[in-house]
Amino acid sequence: MATNTESVDLVGDETVANIARAALFAALMGAFAYVSFPNPLAAGVPITLQVLGVFLAGIMLGPVWGAIAMVLYLVAGAIGAPVFSGGAAGIGHLIASPTLGFLWSYPIAAAAVGLVVHRGVGLTEYKSASTPTLVGAMVLGTAIIYALGTVGFAAIQYDPWYASLGQAFVVSSLPFIPVEAVKIAAAVGIVKSDAIAAA
Amino acid sequence: MIGYTPGSTIVHRLDPRGKLAVQLAFAIAAFAHTTPRGLAALTILALAIARLASVSVVRAILSVRVLAPFLIAAPLVAAIRLSPPAIDPSAAFQPALASYRVLLVFVVAAAYVHTTAVRESRAAIQRTIPSRPGVLLGVGVSLVFRFLPVLRRELTTVRAASAARLGTERPLVDRIRRLVVVGVNRSFTRADRLSAALSARCFAWNPTLPQLSFTRLDIPVFATAIGLLAAAVFV
Incomplete structure (x- = not known):
């Protein structure tokens, strides 16, 4: 073992709590990958909760730790945790998959949602955020996720990528956007209810 | 499902940093040479890596079956033309090669996941990214x-x-x-x-990590990574 003989540099209590929450939230994102609901609009496109996890990370953990939770999720998946959709894993999802744009957008979208809801990088009481603010933040998050997802899809599948953005949007994003409204409605319900014990 | 499986293959004994380097270099080479010849050469390499790691190619590909609709739809949509003739198969060729390339990278990534324990990956992360992050x-x-x-x-x-x-x-x-x-x-x-x-339990910024050290076995791994990068840039 590579023993460290320097004095122990303890992590502060607040940071420990944040690391634990970010890690648990990342694991919850992974568990969400296994949950799918039947889609009332298009039977062939099941609804998964990953994007809802991104929204809630930004809202509940704030822009900084929400984004860190998403990075932990991506890195864990890259080195082998079965957390990507359908229980897949591997760094291929981040460097070569047609869905890599969606994955890379998660930390950015979580940070953006958190910045809007908390009005800055600090953590405020998210339950006091107004419904229009919450919805606006999540619409912005959705836009970021699908914009980067479309560009990523075009970059992987088409050459030159910028000439095929329309095709990429139709294949990679269009079927999934309508059900985002369902997830936004669910997220508002979750945040506004008193059911979440720890704030 | 592909996950870490303890084993005694040569790939299990390699340093995780070398294996990560090969995966990145493989992806870069696959993107630089998305041609029938380039992908044929990379197919041989990917199959060799899977063989050395004793990971099943079929299982590696099945583990990403949720991506199948995207990989199939991309070339199909590219082939559709609004004006006659309605189908232009030649336009689907490049996107089809791109889809195939994705599968090759996944096979190589599966070899890493199959042969690398979490604690080794963690040690590789902490030794590569300095200090608190x-x-x-x-x-x-x-x-x-x-x-x-x-x-x-x-x-x-x-x-x-x-x-x-x-x-x-x-x-x-x-x-x-x-x-x-x-x-x-x-x-x-x-x-x-x-x-x-x-x-x-005194959670600290400077914990004791499992030891990682390069051995002679890792030399060919890095040589492969450098070779793939050179092929991507110069060939």
């Missing part, structure tokens, strides 16, 4: 591995309990809300217990 990533990632099965089981239990009480008859938004509320609450409760336990 590295520690945070390393600790966080190993916690994700630890808690993923727990949370997954809890969500499954909640869904089964809800279905037994006719929860499946509720509106979609309500079903999602109920499941996520339980998931988030349990995660935060666990996180609070975990952080108390971490503090009680």
Whole structure:
């Protein structure tokens, strides 16, 4: 073992709590990958909760730790945790998959949602955020996720990528956007209810 | 499903940093040479890597079957023309090669996942990314591995309990809300217990890591990575 003989540099209590929450939230994102609901609009496109996890990370953990939770999720998946959709894993999802744009957008979208809801990088009481603010933040998050997802899809599948953005949007994003409204409605319900014990 | 499987293949004994370098270089080479010749050469290399790691190519590809609609739709959509002739197969050729290239990278990535333990990957992360960000990533990632099965089981239990009480008859938004509320609450409760336990055990920025050291076995691994990069840039 590579023993460290320097004095122990303890992590502060607040940071420990944040690391634990970010890690648990990342694991919850992974568990969400296994949950799918039947889609009332298009039977062939099941609804998964990953994007809802991104929204809630930004809202509940704030822009900084929400984004860190998403990075932990991506890195864990890259080195082998079965957390990507359908229980897949591997760094291929981040460097070569047609869905890599969606994955890379998660930390950015979580940070953006958190910045809007908390009005800055600090953590405020998210339950006091107004419904229009919450919805606006999540619409912005959705836009970021699908914009980067479309560009990523075009970059992987088409050459030159910028000439095929329309095709990429139709294949990679269009079927999934309508059900985002369902997830936004669910997220508002979750945040506004008193059911979440720890704030 | 591809996951870490203990074993004694030569790939199990390699340093994780070398294996990561090969995966990145392989992807770069595959993007630089998305031609029939380039992909044929990379196919041979990917199959050789899978063989050395004794990972099943079929299982590696099946593990990403959820991507199949995208990989198939991309060339099909590219072939559709609004003006006659309605189908232009030659336009589908390049996107089809791109889809095939994705599968090759996944086979190589599966070899890494199959042969590398979490603690080795964690040590590689903490030795590659300096100071506190590295520690945070390393600790966080190993916690994700630890808690993923727990949370997954809890969500499954909640869904089964809800279905037994006719929860499946509720509106979609309500079903999602109920499941996520339980998931988030349990995660935060666990996180609070975990952080108390971490503090009680002197959770530090400078913990003791498992040893990683390069051996002679790793020389060909890095040579492969450099060769792939050189092929991507110069050939």
